[in-house]
Amino acid sequence: MAKKARSVQRREESLSRESIIEASIELLDSSGEGGLTFRTLSERLATGPGALYWHIANKSDLLTAACDAIVARTMEATPSGAKPKANLRALALGMFDAIDEHPWVGSALAQAPGEMPMVRILERLGQQVRALGAEDDTQWAAVGALLNYILGVGGRNAANGQLARERGLDRSDFLEAVAAAWSQLDPREYPFTRSVAGQVRDHDDRVEFLAGIDLILRGIERGIESPRRR
Amino acid sequence: MAKKARSVQRREESLSRESIIEASIELLDSSGEGGLTFRTLSERLATGPGALYWHIANKSDLLTAACDAIVARTMEATPSGAKPKANLRALALGMFDAIDEHPWVGSALAQAPGEMPMVRILERLGQQVRALGAEDDTQWAAVGALLNYILGVGGRNAANGQLARERGLDRSDFLEAVAAAWSQLDPREYPFTRSVAGQVRDHDDRVEFLAGIDLILRGIERGIESPRRR
DNA sequence: CATAATATTGGAACATCGTTCCATTTATGT
DNA sequence: ACATAAATGGAACGATGTTCCAATATTATG
Numbered sequence: 001m002a003k004k005a006r007s008v009q010r011r012e013e014s015l016s017r018e019s020i021i022e023a024s025i026e027l028l029d030s031s032g033e034g035g036l037t038f039r040t041l042s043e044r045l046a047t048g049p050g051a052l053y054w055h056i057a058n059k060s061d062l063l064t065a066a067c068d069a070i071v072a073r074t075m076e077a078t079p080s081g082a083k084p085k086a087n088l089r090a091l092a093l094g095m096f097d098a099i100d101e102h103p104w105v106g107s108a109l110a111q112a113p114g115e116m117p118m119v120r121i122l123e124r125l126g127q128q129v130r131a132l133g134a135e136d137d138t139q140w141a142a143v144g145a146l147l148n149y150i151l152g153v154g155g156r157n158a159a160n161g162q163l164a165r166e167r168g169l170d171r172s173d174f175l176e177a178v179a180a181a182w183s184q185l186d187p188r189e190y191p192f193t194r195s196v197a198g199q200v201r202d203h204d205d206r207v208e209f210l211a212g213i214d215l216i217l218r219g220i221e222r223g224i225e226s227p228r229r230r
Numbered sequence: 231m232a233k234k235a236r237s238v239q240r241r242e243e244s245l246s247r248e249s250i251i252e253a254s255i256e257l258l259d260s261s262g263e264g265g266l267t268f269r270t271l272s273e274r275l276a277t278g279p280g281a282l283y284w285h286i287a288n289k290s291d292l293l294t295a296a297c298d299a300i301v302a303r304t305m306e307a308t309p310s311g312a313k314p315k316a317n318l319r320a321l322a323l324g325m326f327d328a329i330d331e332h333p334w335v336g337s338a339l340a341q342a343p344g345e346m347p348m349v350r351i352l353e354r355l356g357q358q359v360r361a362l363g364a365e366d367d368t369q370w371a372a373v374g375a376l377l378n379y380i381l382g383v384g385g386r387n388a389a390n391g392q393l394a395r396e397r398g399l400d401r402s403d404f405l406e407a408v409a410a411a412w413s414q415l416d417p418r419e420y421p422f423t424r425s426v427a428g429q430v431r432d433h434d435d436r437v438e439f440l441a442g443i444d445l446i447l448r449g450i451e452r453g454i455e456s457p458r459r460r
Numbered sequence: 461c462a463t464a465a466t467a468t469t470g471g472a473a474c475a476t477c478g479t480t481c482c483a484t485t486t487a488t489g490t
Numbered sequence: 491a492c493a494t495a496a497a498t499g500g501a502a503c504g505a506t507g508t509t510c511c512a513a514t515a516t517t518a519t520g
Contacts, residue, residue: 048470114408126422141441148382178344192356219449278499
């Protein structure tokens with residue numbers, strides 16, 4: 001009890017779960033996924049590595065917490081309007097941009113199934129899918145398809161950016177390299193990949209992402225229009 | 231040149247890229263993602279850690295190669311018939327089962343964008359989507375949606391299994407725990423998540439997975455039926 | 461106000477990891 | 491046969507996550 005009072009009376013810049021998470025986010029954003037280290041983190045917080053373990057369980061816990069903070073902010077910054085379909089697109093785009101801005105969130109989300117950050121997204125998506133008029137037994141599949149697409153594309157997009165950064169290229173140069181590699185594949189074995197290599201070279205990630213969202217939304221709508229087919 | 235002759239004349243159980251990859255797969259399957267270590271690997275192969283680096287660039291390279299071996303086998307074991315839609319479902323299910331059997335493949339795939347294992351899947355999906363009759367400019371979005379859904383759900387499913395194993399539970403017990411946690415969320419803040427908690431408890435992963443695939447296929451078909459909407 | 465009890469800190473130490481280095485062994489070509 | 495190159499295996503390096511514990515700061519109690 002008296003948590004607030006205590007933290008106020010503590011030394012000026014005392015350690016806390018929040019301050020540790022905040023510093024972790026800054027570190028992850030500036031130095032990438034491998035930049036978060038208990039040593040660099042404790043150095044930035046002017047303490048020792050051991051002190052951190054009083055406030056957090058382990059590194060996995062810390063990463064999930066940092067990820068949850070980003071997701072929570074993103075959900076807050078994405079208000080819901082009247083039209084469910086527009087809300088779903090805004091929600092999807094919001095998460096896409098958030099993962100793009102904080103690439104480490106993509107992989108962190110993949111390693112914490114059923115945990116808090118995922119639940120936040122699930123809930124928001126679910127409410128809008130429900131508002132769309134989907135029946136109870138199809139809601140889960142619809143939300144699952146959306147959730148996985150969003151996190152899948154977002155994560156892959158972020159992975160591209162990170163891999164490019166590691167090799168000292170910017171995103172377009174990296175995609176150029178991928179397109180070039182795909183163009184040199186055996187035409188007999190990889191006709192499709194070769195044919196889309198050009199589309200990979202010059203495309204807009206966000207536009208393409210939204211096209212996929214619309215594709216899934218169409219599938220959901222069609223499921224609503226003609227229910228219980230088969 | 232004369233690679234074959236050389237490897238034949240080498241000592242009985244000589245090191246090779248293939249044998250290293252094979253041992254890595256066994257290690258990953260039996261001991262999980264953290265079970266692959268240059269020391270345990272070199273021990274199993276009766277050599278030193280340094281020797282491995284003559285055949286492999288680094289651990290990331292090794293992991294991608296092991297992943298590619300699994301994907302290649304899966305693609306081979308999934309023949310294509312006459313009906314594109316059935317082929318796509320078989321392909322999706324084949325990858326789902328492969329990731330379920332080798333959970334480490336899920337995360338390995340996420341870390342190698344544009345590389346060989348991903349291209350194999352992309353190509354097979356692309357050929358079938360093309361056979362489905364999708365127009366050139368919508369093929370990429372359609373394949374992207376399928377690919378991301380397959381890898382997304384597969385990866386999440388595998389992550390569930392691994393997380394459960396770490397905590398000493400089997401998959402159903404783990405889902406039971408997740409459902410229980412979701413049931414105790416605040417009804418005002420998380421109405422949707424609470425309402426689907428029951429569906430999480432007793433569901434068939436594969437059936438649910440296929441439902442999502444069908445959802446996306448519906449979206450693709452509807453895009454074909456009424457092209458150039460907007 | 462003094463003193464005991466507890467909460468929190470900081471840094472040394474440990475086990476383990478990926479990777480590098482290099483002396484040594486094995487195979488190949490002349 | 492000898493020289494050259496390919497391949498090996500193990501010691502050593504730097505860095506990591508985590509544990510441990512003596513020291514300190516804060517709170518509760520007499």
